[in-house]
Amino acid sequence: MLEFTDDHEMFRATVREFVTREIDPNADKWEADGTFPAHELFKKLGDLGLLGLTYDERWGGGGSDHTYKMILGEELGRSASLGVAMAISVQTDMATPALHRYGSDALREKYLRPAVAGDMVTSIAVSEPDAGSDVAGIRTRAVRDGDEWVINGTKMWITSGTQADWLCLLVRTSDEPGYKGMSQVVLPTDTPGFSVSRKLDKLGMRGSDTAELSFDDCRVPVENTIGEAGRGFQQQMTQFQDERMIAAYQMVGASELALQRTVHYLKERKAFGAPLLANQHLQYELAELQAELELNRHHNWVTVAKANRGEDFTREATVAKLSAARLGRRVADLAVQYHGGMGYVEELWPARFYRDTRLWSIGGGADEVMLRTLARMNGIEGA
Numbered sequence: 001m002l003e004f005t006d007d008h009e010m011f012r013a014t015v016r017e018f019v020t021r022e023i024d025p026n027a028d029k030w031e032a033d034g035t036f037p038a039h040e041l042f043k044k045l046g047d048l049g050l051l052g053l054t055y056d057e058r059w060g061g062g063g064s065d066h067t068y069k070m071i072l073g074e075e076l077g078r079s080a081s082l083g084v085a086m087a088i089s090v091q092t093d094m095a096t097p098a099l100h101r102y103g104s105d106a107l108r109e110k111y112l113r114p115a116v117a118g119d120m121v122t123s124i125a126v127s128e129p130d131a132g133s134d135v136a137g138i139r140t141r142a143v144r145d146g147d148e149w150v151i152n153g154t155k156m157w158i159t160s161g162t163q164a165d166w167l168c169l170l171v172r173t174s175d176e177p178g179y180k181g182m183s184q185v186v187l188p189t190d191t192p193g194f195s196v197s198r199k200l201d202k203l204g205m206r207g208s209d210t211a212e213l214s215f216d217d218c219r220v221p222v223e224n225t226i227g228e229a230g231r232g233f234q235q236q237m238t239q240f241q242d243e244r245m246i247a248a249y250q251m252v253g254a255s256e257l258a259l260q261r262t263v264h265y266l267k268e269r270k271a272f273g274a275p276l277l278a279n280q281h282l283q284y285e286l287a288e289l290q291a292e293l294e295l296n297r298h299h300n301w302v303t304v305a306k307a308n309r310g311e312d313f314t315r316e317a318t319v320a321k322l323s324a325a326r327l328g329r330r331v332a333d334l335a336v337q338y339h340g341g342m343g344y345v346e347e348l349w350p351a352r353f354y355r356d357t358r359l360w361s362i363g364g365g366a367d368e369v370m371l372r373t374l375a376r377m378n379g380i381e382g383a
């Protein structure tokens with residue numbers, strides 16, 4: 001069982017106030033624009049110390065325990081724009097953990113410190129048009145030429161890709177098949193040969209931009225390699241655990257608020273002479289989802305405890321990602337259904353919530369990949 005201190009509660013109040021003041025009032029505009037001012041918002045987050053909570057203070061981080069990261073995720077999940085919440089988590093838990101863990105001091109000084117301060121926006125560039133959850137299938141290649149990597153290829157589904165100052169880029173650096181021979185490289189987006197091919201028009205998460213990126217003979221120093229060349233796949237798999245847990249934390253916060261708002265609506269909305277919440281079937285459906293939410297939250301607490309002890313939490317992250325994503329989809333569907341016609345129009349929040357939550361079962365490893373991973377861990381994989 002986690003123990004929450006007064007400091008934890010003060011931190012939660014700080015993040016909630018930031019979301020209420022800086023994100024929620026702008027969510028409709030950013031949704032319509034299909035993007036948000038990342039440099040402006042991230043600088044405000046950086047000034048509050050919210051972009052590198054668990055990172056070493058040497059690089060501008062907070063040196064905090066993992067409990068603070070969970071609180072940050074839950075509170076960002078309560079925002080009116082899950083697209084913006086997700087873009088923030090790219091900065092904190094998807095594009096920077098590998099650099100913090102494995103990067104040279106020179107790379108961390110040049111790229112991690114400004115990302116933590118909010119002076120630079122970063123993106124994680126792994127997925128490609130033909131390689132999403134199948135990371136071993138990536139084709140973007142870096143060929144060594146003296147002291148430089150020459151990079152060619154395409155990346156797809158890149159959050160903040162139109163605004164990023166640098167990318168945590170996974171590339172092939174040898175001809176070894178599958179997961180072998182990959183490396184992680186820091187690529188500044190002002191590198192000649194880099195371009196944004198297009199900004200993608202998405203079903204949901206419209207408050208943040210998502211891009212397809214092209215690399216045409218991009219040259220970066222070999223010293224921009226994060227960690228050990230040829231170990232990029234393994235490093236990225238570790239980084240994925242951070243990504244999956246922040247997603248799970250966010251969906252717990254998002255689902256909790258959605259259920260609360262739905263209950264409030266059902267108390268106020270009357271049909272057939274009584275509040276809708278007087279219907280026992282609706283009460284039971286809500287109670288079941290609230291029970292599932294509580295199980296998800298307590299599972300996350302177990303994961304946080306393992307992270308605080310420095311233990312591997314790959315299994316827990318896999319379960320959390322799968323379960324939280326499915327919970328979010330059920331909560332979103334119920335919210336639309338119970339709001340009736342008003343749940344189907346953009347005038348109220350359920351429609352956007354329904355569109356946004358669908359990504360959780362796709363991004364960061366689809367549900368099927370989580371199940372495949374668990375099957376392997378449980379020894380029930382077929383021949």
